[in-house]
Amino acid sequence: MMTIGLENLRVVLVNTSHPGNIGAVARAMKNMGLSQLYLVQPLKFPHAEASSRAAGADDLLASAVVVDSLDEAIADCQLVAGASARSRTISWPTLAPRECAEQMIDAARTGKVALVMGRERTGLSNAELEKCHYLVHIPANSDYSSLNVAAATQVLTYELRVAALARAGEATKTWKSDHPFATAGELEQLYAHFETALTELGFLDPDNPKQLMRRLRRLFGRAHLDRIEVNILRGILTTAQKGGKGPRNKVTRDE
C-alpha cells in the first residue's frame, strides 16, 4: 500500500447504536486508506450486521479498540477534531471539512490525530466537544442537515485522503490521452485540411470562411486533440474529398 501519511489517523465512534453503522464506517475508512477504529461504549459490538455492512473491511472491525470513555480513546492524540452537525450554544472553533483535513494531515506528520464522530441522534455532548481542538462541520442543506454517521465519516475521510495525497505530491487525475497530444503545427495542418476539403465539398463559403473555421478551431482546441484523433479527422476529410470509398482507417486496427 502506498504510504501517504494516514497511519497516525484514527476514527473514534462514540456510543454508536446501530452495529450496521459501525460496519459502514469501517468500510468508508478502509476505502480512504484509514485503518484505526476506536469504539467508545458501542451498544452492540461485535455484531453480524456490522460485519455484513463492513463488506471487505472486517479486518478493521477485528482490530477495533473498544474503550469505556472518550478520554481513553484520545489520550495519546495531539490533535482531536469532533464532527458537529449544528451550531451549538457553546461557540467553539469550527472548520470546514477541507480546512480541518489540512490541519489534521499536518499534525499527523508528528503525532496521533483523532476524528471523533458522535451518536446517531444526538451527536456529541458539550463536555465531549470541549475535549476537541476543533469542531468540523459539513455544510449540509439547512432543511435536512443530519448526515448518517457513516456518510459523514465518508466525506471527512475523503477530505483527509485528498489532503494527504496533495501533501504527498500525488497528481490528481485529469484528461490524459493514451497517445501524445497533437502539436500546434499538426493542428494547423488539420485546420488547413478542413478548409480545403470543406471548400471542395461546397460546404464552406470561400468568400467568408472565417466564421466556420473559427468555430471548428474553438471546438477542437477545447477538446485538446491527441495525435491519433487528428489522424482520424484527416482520414475522414480525405475520404470525403474522394467522394467515399477511401481506404479504411488503418489506425483503428493498429491498436
Add this chain to the structure above:
Amino acid sequence: MMTIGLENLRVVLVNTSHPGNIGAVARAMKNMGLSQLYLVQPLKFPHAEASSRAAGADDLLASAVVVDSLDEAIADCQLVAGASARSRTISWPTLAPRECAEQMIDAARTGKVALVMGRERTGLSNAELEKCHYLVHIPANSDYSSLNVAAATQVLTYELRVAALARAGEATKTWKSDHPFATAGELEQLYAHFETALTELGFLDPDNPKQLMRRLRRLFGRAHLDRIEVNILRGILTTAQKGGKGPRNKVTRDE
C-alpha cells in the same frame, strides 16, 4: 431553502440491486440539497428498506423517476458525468471529484446535468460510460477501492454542494458557449449520423465500428459541444454523404 444552483442536477442510479442503497442515496442527496433522483431499472422499487434507509428523504423516493434505459434518464441533459471506480481498458477523460463538480455546477447554470452511478458490483458498462462526457473517480485506497454506491454519492454530492456554495458568490470564467449545450439525445443523433455516413463513405469498417466510434465519442464528449457545433458537424456529414456540393452551411451566415 437557499437557492445555490443545484436545481438542475440529477442523480441517475443504474440497475441498483439493493433497495437500501436507493434509500441511502436519497438521504445523501437531500443532505446536500439535491432533489432529482432517476432510477434505471431498479431491481426492487418501491421497497420498505429503501424508505427506511431514506430516513426523512422519502419525498425524493416518492418523486423518483423510474425509466427503462440510461438514454431516457439523460436525454435532456447537457452534461453527463459517470462515476467510475477503476481504470478502464479504454481511456476516457477522467476528473477528480472536485474538478468534476466545478464543471457540473458551471453547466447547471444553463441546462440539466446528470451524475450517473453504476451497479453495486459491476459499475457502469463501457457502452454506458461512453455516453458520459467525463468519468469521475474518487481517489480511493488502491487495495480496497470500491465504495458503497450511497457513500460514493455522498462524496460526489458533497463536492457539488461545496462547488455550488463557492460559486454562489462570484462568477468565474470557464468554457461557456454563446449557444445552449447539446443534449445527450442530440449527441446520440450526431453519433448515429457519424456511423451511417462513415459506413457509406467506406471509412468505417462495418464489422468493427466500435473502436473508431468510441474515439469519436470520447473526442466530442470532451469538447462539450453546443448545439450549433452539432449542426455544423451534421451539415458536414450530410454534404460528404452527397459527395459534396451540398447546401452551404446556413448557420454561419445567420450569426
